[in-house]
Amino acid sequence: EADIYQTPRYLVIGTGKKITLECSQTMGHDKMYWYQQDPGMELHLIHYSYGVNSTEKGDLSSESTVSRIRTEHFPLTLESARPSHTSQYLCASSDRGLLNTEAFFGQGTRLTVV
Amino acid sequence: GQQVMQIPQYQHVQEGEDFTTYCNSSTTLSNIQWYKQRPGGHPVFLIQLVKSGEVKKQKRLTFQFGEAKKNSSLHITATQTTDVGTYFCAGLMDSSYKLIFGSGTRLLVRP
Numbered sequence: 001e002a003d004i005y006q007t008p009r010y011l012v013i014g015t016g017k018k019i020t021l022e023c024s025q026t027m028g029h030d031k032m033y034w035y036q037q038d039p040g041m042e043l044h045l046i047h048y049s050y051g052v053n054s055t056e057k058g059d060l061s062s063e064s065t066v067s068r069i070r071t072e073h074f075p076l077t078l079e080s081a082r083p084s085h086t087s088q089y090l091c092a093s094s095d096r097g098l099l100n101t102e103a104f105f106g107q108g109t110r111l112t113v114v
Numbered sequence: 115g116q117q118v119m120q121i122p123q124y125q126h127v128q129e130g131e132d133f134t135t136y137c138n139s140s141t142t143l144s145n146i147q148w149y150k151q152r153p154g155g156h157p158v159f160l161i162q163l164v165k166s167g168e169v170k171k172q173k174r175l176t177f178q179f180g181e182a183k184k185n186s187s188l189h190i191t192a193t194q195t196t197d198v199g200t201y202f203c204a205g206l207m208d209s210s211y212k213l214i215f216g217s218g219t220r221l222l223v224r225p
Contacts (some may be wrong), residue, residue, distance in 0.1 A: 004200040031211050043215040090156055101145060101206055103213055105156040
């Protein structure tokens with residue numbers, strides 16, 4: 001079982017609220033990712049990081065921001081939640097290099113903005 | 115930006131029939147990975163292919179990586195109801211740490 005954790009699992013929040021989705025891994029992985037996935041749909045990369053103090057935006061434009069102050073921690077923040085942010089957010093991590101790039105996923109956070 | 119497309123979007127088969135999903139990238143990939151996601155679950159890693167033309171087998175599953183490292187396929191022989199789920203390919207972009215997922219193929223198996 002992968003050692004990557006996301007909290008909360010479910011979140012219902014009102015429009016305009018600030019939220020932070022937590023993601024932590026204990027595998028010492030350098031690379032971490034945030035994906036957004038609507039039910040039954042594809043995964044869209046919204047942020048990724050290849051190490052401490054390095055973050056990049058993914059291919060799907062997102063109003064969220066991320067930080068990578070510690071290797072094991074990669075939180076995602078929405079300053080002002082809107083109903084259009086309703087979705088599932090999946091965090092993943094993988095090791096450095098090309099030969100062992102298996103991505104381990106957390107259980108996901110299902111966000112509903114009302 | 116980089117795109118990874120998969121076909122078909124859905125496949126509904128009778129148990130015992132074969133199943134194939136195809137993955138195509140707009141750019142050359144460092145490697146290709148395959149994942150399975152059960153309904154309500156998160157993607158789980160199946161396999162990784164790195165070399166041009168590589169073929170790997172896992173029991174009833176056969177994975178191929180194209181010669182140009184831009185396409186891949188997953189073939190399941192004699193499907194079972196336990197194979198139900200969505201299969202995603204994911205490409206690691208050349209000279210990048212971006213792991214881009216394909217659009218996925220949802221497999222339904224009639225018992």
